[in-house]
Amino acid sequence: MNSGIAYALSAFVIWGLFPIYFKTLHQIPALEMLAHRMAWSLAFILIVLLVRHHWSWLRPALRDRRLVARFAASAVLLSANWGIYIWAVNAGHIVEASLGYFINPLINVVFGYAFLRERMRPLQWCAVALAALGVAWLTWQNGTPPWISLALAVTFGGYGLLRKTAQLGALEGLTLETVLLFPVALVYLSAIGLAGASHFGHASLGVQLLLAAAGPVTAVPLLMFAAAARRIPLSMLGLIQYVTPTLQLLTGVLIYGEPFGAVRAVGYGAIWVALVLYSFEGLRGTLAAARAARLARTAG
Numbered sequence: 001m002n003s004g005i006a007y008a009l010s011a012f013v014i015w016g017l018f019p020i021y022f023k024t025l026h027q028i029p030a031l032e033m034l035a036h037r038m039a040w041s042l043a044f045i046l047i048v049l050l051v052r053h054h055w056s057w058l059r060p061a062l063r064d065r066r067l068v069a070r071f072a073a074s075a076v077l078l079s080a081n082w083g084i085y086i087w088a089v090n091a092g093h094i095v096e097a098s099l100g101y102f103i104n105p106l107i108n109v110v111f112g113y114a115f116l117r118e119r120m121r122p123l124q125w126c127a128v129a130l131a132a133l134g135v136a137w138l139t140w141q142n143g144t145p146p147w148i149s150l151a152l153a154v155t156f157g158g159y160g161l162l163r164k165t166a167q168l169g170a171l172e173g174l175t176l177e178t179v180l181l182f183p184v185a186l187v188y189l190s191a192i193g194l195a196g197a198s199h200f201g202h203a204s205l206g207v208q209l210l211l212a213a214a215g216p217v218t219a220v221p222l223l224m225f226a227a228a229a230r231r232i233p234l235s236m237l238g239l240i241q242y243v244t245p246t247l248q249l250l251t252g253v254l255i256y257g258e259p260f261g262a263v264r265a266v267g268y269g270a271i272w273v274a275l276v277l278y279s280f281e282g283l284r285g286t287l288a289a290a291r292a293a294r295l296a297r298t299a300g
Contacts, residue, residue: 004231008240011224014217016247019097021217022089023256025210028199030087032192036200037082037214038185042178044215048223049175057172067167068180074162075177081155088148094252095260100152101245102271105238105278106131107157115161121285127278134270141263170226174219233286239279 025033049055061067088097106128112118120128139145166173192198200211229237252258 004228005236005240007224008228008232008237009243011221011228012241012243013247014221014224015244017251018085018217019089019094019248019251020255021210022086025207026090027203027207028211030083030090031188032199033086033211033214034079034083035185035188036211037086037218038079038178038181039189040212040215041174041218042182042215044219045171045175045178048171048219054171057168058175061168061172061176062179068176070162070166071168071173071176072180074159074166074173075180077155077159077162078177079181081152081159084148084151084155088152092256092258093148094256095249095258095264096146096148097152098245098248098252099146099149099268099271100156101248102242102268102275103131103135103149103153104156105241106274107153108160109278111157111161116165121281123277123281127274127281130274130277131271134267134274137270138264138267141267170222170229174222238282242275 022033028036049058085097088094109118109120109124110128113120135146135150163173168176189198189200193201200208203211249260253260
């Protein structure tokens, strides 16, 4: 349990500090940064597979057309999520991006109800309705929906939905996704390189090393998250995950001086109350299941 909590906290803290990493690379356009993230992620993952001698699953996976099609779809959603987030951070929208990951758990609930026929309990309905009111308030006050937040929440929610019903584990799934994304990244990086528009070749050694670090920066927290999920209850994992958007929000406001006035506070406040209701309902369900299991063992 203790190691699981440590893995989870480490993963979510790394994700929470992503704005600082991407801000450091602000001179690299978002699309080029995304392509490098795809390419270097595959390079790092292949090293991990080589060290672990974990290759046997790859050839059968690539021969399964339905599996490849599913992971091609998840790869598109993942790359869209990465691209939007990178652009948002460097365009000065860290606070709005953080809102996307506050909303994401509630999007997961809605997707589970809509696509997996999971039942939603009354308190979960209240949480979703309250979050919708918060988004509606922000839309009314700003004149436009918080599309960055919604796009991040929907793409990551859709990605989670596809991965939840997939047949591969975290490392294998990420490997297959990056294998599918790599040709696109390679074509793009080659094209801008031949056109003399690549920023990588003209960047300092420090920036080049930071771009290459996108591989471990992407893969390591995902592997930590997978390790945590095997060791601690999902309800606890769900609570710890709020470390990520909280750190992102604080980074945007305290380090990069993004505005967070009364209007945003009301909208975010409604969403935070919704998350409290959602988390309370999840903990209550977990405790009830644990009590039922104990009673069943005692009766047995």
